[in-house]
Amino acid sequence: MPDTDQNVPTTEVDEVTVDATEESVTETESTTSPSMVGEALDATQNLIIRLTQQLEELQGKQHELKEMMKNIFDNDETLKQAQQIVDEQSKTARSRKNEITQTQEVIDLKTKIADISDDLKMVTESLNTHLLNYYQLTGSKSVDFPGGEEREMVIRVRLKKTSLKND
Helix, strand or coil, X not given: CCCCCCCCEEEECCEEEEEECHHHHCCCCCCCCHHHHHHHHHHHHHHHHHHHHHHHHHHHHHHHHHHHHHHHHHCCHHXXXXXXXXXXXXXXXHHHHHHHHCXXXXXXXXXXXXXXXXXHHHHHHHHHHHHHHHHHHHCCCEEECXXXXXXXXXXXXXXXXXXXXCC
């Protein structure tokens, strides 16, 4: 399993997420010439393009293989019969689950959970903003907590496809 501090692309729907390490975030030294910076930028952009193309090609191959495997399962008669039995039992379970979901106790708990989820989202967004500010001010990816505990930040950068505008 890859280490989370490595530059390993992970995919989401039409997105590429790359974990950035401290080395990839550091600024270029002032002793480098503009042509070296331009060459490095071109090389980096070409590498991003090549890796993105490779990623898309591998995703396509993976999709094909998954589709082949799905077809094998879909064409198995014994599996189809067993699935019918499971479906009948699932209907009974869903019916009972719906009855329980309608109770006042469950409705109250769902409301409380939704409220806490909203609070979690607000606190997380605020923390992320302040961590980014802290990193920009100090250049440090670790924060010292009371009691000697130290926590390390993980910085993520996303590259999304954009729609081309025809002017």
